[in-house]
Amino acid sequence: MRKIFLFMDTIFNKVDAKGRVSLPSDYRAIVKELSTEIVCYRSLSAPCIEGCLEETLDKLATDIENATDFFSETQDNLTNLIFGDAKRFTFDSTGRIVLTEKLLRHAQISDTAVFVGKGRKFQIWNPENWAKEEARIRAEVMAHRPVLKAAKDEQ
Amino acid sequence: MRKIFLFMDTIFNKVDAKGRVSLPSDYRAIVKELSTEIVCYRSLSAPCIEGCLEETLDKLATDIENATDFFSETQDNLTNLIFGDAKRFTFDSTGRIVLTEKLLRHAQISDTAVFVGKGRKFQIWNPENWAKEEARIRAEVMAHRPVLKAAKDEQ
DNA sequence: TTATTATTTATGGTATATCATGGTATTTTA
DNA sequence: TAAAATACCATGATATACCATAAATAATAA
Numbered sequence: 001m002r003k004i005f006l007f008m009d010t011i012f013n014k015v016d017a018k019g020r021v022s023l024p025s026d027y028r029a030i031v032k033e034l035s036t037e038i039v040c041y042r043s044l045s046a047p048c049i050e051g052c053l054e055e056t057l058d059k060l061a062t063d064i065e066n067a068t069d070f071f072s073e074t075q076d077n078l079t080n081l082i083f084g085d086a087k088r089f090t091f092d093s094t095g096r097i098v099l100t101e102k103l104l105r106h107a108q109i110s111d112t113a114v115f116v117g118k119g120r121k122f123q124i125w126n127p128e129n130w131a132k133e134e135a136r137i138r139a140e141v142m143a144h145r146p147v148l149k150a151a152k153d154e155q
Numbered sequence: 156m157r158k159i160f161l162f163m164d165t166i167f168n169k170v171d172a173k174g175r176v177s178l179p180s181d182y183r184a185i186v187k188e189l190s191t192e193i194v195c196y197r198s199l200s201a202p203c204i205e206g207c208l209e210e211t212l213d214k215l216a217t218d219i220e221n222a223t224d225f226f227s228e229t230q231d232n233l234t235n236l237i238f239g240d241a242k243r244f245t246f247d248s249t250g251r252i253v254l255t256e257k258l259l260r261h262a263q264i265s266d267t268a269v270f271v272g273k274g275r276k277f278q279i280w281n282p283e284n285w286a287k288e289e290a291r292i293r294a295e296v297m298a299h300r301p302v303l304k305a306a307k308d309e310q
Numbered sequence: 311t312t313a314t315t316a317t318t319t320a321t322g323g324t325a326t327a328t329c330a331t332g333g334t335a336t337t338t339t340a
Numbered sequence: 341t342a343a344a345a346t347a348c349c350a351t352g353a354t355a356t357a358c359c360a361t362a363a364a365t366a367a368t369a370a
Contacts, residue, residue: 014321018355022320036159044296058159061274070215076200077292083272084289087164088181092357095319169331173345177330247347250329 005030005053008117012127015113019099023091024115027122031091038097040124041086042106046133049099049107049124056120057086099124160185160208163272167282170268174254178246179270182277186246193252195279196240197261199233201288204254204262204279211275212241254279 011024023031023038031038031053040051060082064075089097099109107113107126114125125133166179178186178193186193186208195206219234244252254264262268262281269280280288 016322020321025319039163054159054161057161057163057274061161065275070218077295079273079276080271080278080289081292081296083161083163083274084165086161086272088161090356094321094358096321098355171332175331180329249331249348251331253345 005034006117006119007051007122008119009115010117010130011115013113013115015099015104015109015111019101019104020096021099021113021124022094022096025095027115028091028095038089038091039086040089040099040103041082042103043123044081046123047107047126047129048133049103049109050121051089051124052121054088057083160189161272161274162206162277163274164270165272165285166270168268168270170254170259170264170266174256174259175251176254176268176279177249177251180250182270183246183250193244193246194241195244195254195258196237196242197258198278199236201278202262202281202284203288204258204264205276206244206279207276209243212238 007027007030009024009026013022013024015021027038034053034055037054038051039054039057040049043050061079064079068075087100087103089099091097099113103124104110107124108129109124109126112127114127114130116123116125116130162182162185164179164181168177168179170176182193189208189210192209193206194209194212195204198205215234216238219231242255244254246252254268258279259265262279263284264279264281267282269282269285271278271280271285
């Protein structure tokens with residue numbers, strides 16, 4: 001089995017009237033090689049869709065199982081929110097998934113979707129929102145550059 | 156055998172006069188693939204029905220047998236409640252289960268049931284109650300953002 | 311390098327299968 | 341035998357799988 005998998009790059013794909021989008025071919029290759037599936041959900045922190053491998057969520061479910069007992073309410077809220085929102089997406093022979101109305105609305109996506117790699121996860125943005133977000137992140141990282149450097153030096 | 160099984164998504168289905176509801180097809184696929192059954196019981200903490208795979212309850216029974224240290228009186232009482240309340244639900248050729256009066260009353264469900272995925276478990280809600288509950292959870296999770304972040308980072 | 315060809319990928323359209331749901335028949339059991 | 345529970349059938353709506361073409365990328369030869 002593949003040791004390394006990383007969602008990378010930024011890809012612009014068309015979304016048709018039915019919500020169909022081609023999953024970037026690199027992403028598809030990962031899914032195939034690991035014989036798993038993609039899971040998507042509304043990001044809790046931004047107006048975008050978040051995606052990961054099903055096994056990533058499975059790991060989370062197992063962690064929760066082990067960390068708490070069957071009746072625990074500690075993580076109860078979290079599981080409702082995450083798993084209640086998440087949905088499995090399989091792609092057809094041409095490599096497309098069909099995004100739901102709920103997800104598209106949350107990310108304000110109409111005719112174009114931007115896939116942004118995040119390593120173990122990826123995000124799907126509306127092009128304009130992503131442009132703004134990228135600029136914001138760049139600015140913030142630049143502003144915190146010295147802190148980042150200091151943190152590295154400390155190790 | 157399937158590597159991963161997760162109850163996910165939020166699905167609204169009709170409940171007819173006999174208490175019949177379609178089990179979401181994704182849920183049915185899991186039951187079929189693992190050749191097990193669905194078990195439902197009244198949630199101990201909320202006005203909803205809780206469901207899981209029979210083998211999940213079996214695991215719970217085993218865990219309690221083995222974990223003598225944690226065999227507290229309260230846990231013992233809880234298991235009495237769960238196992239005493241739990242009931243197997245098989246679906247017919249069209250994929251429907253028939254919920255009992257007791258369960259429907261507890262969840263205040265009349266004509267529509269909302270299936271909410273929770274990973275290894277799922278819940279069945281009355282639509283209005285679920286809307287309120289979801290809002291409550293969202294608010295609470297946002298307030299405890301740092302905890303969420305820590306939990307997410309662990310995966 | 312540049313031109314040409316071969317492959318893979320993206321995307322529009324359509325046929326097909328699946329699903330949810332109302333209804334009916336059959337079996338169970340009280 | 342009546343009442344209830346269960347299994348089966350029918351249908352419209354929806355989602356899925358498949359086909360065809362265009363675009364883009366990679367590979368090969370000049």
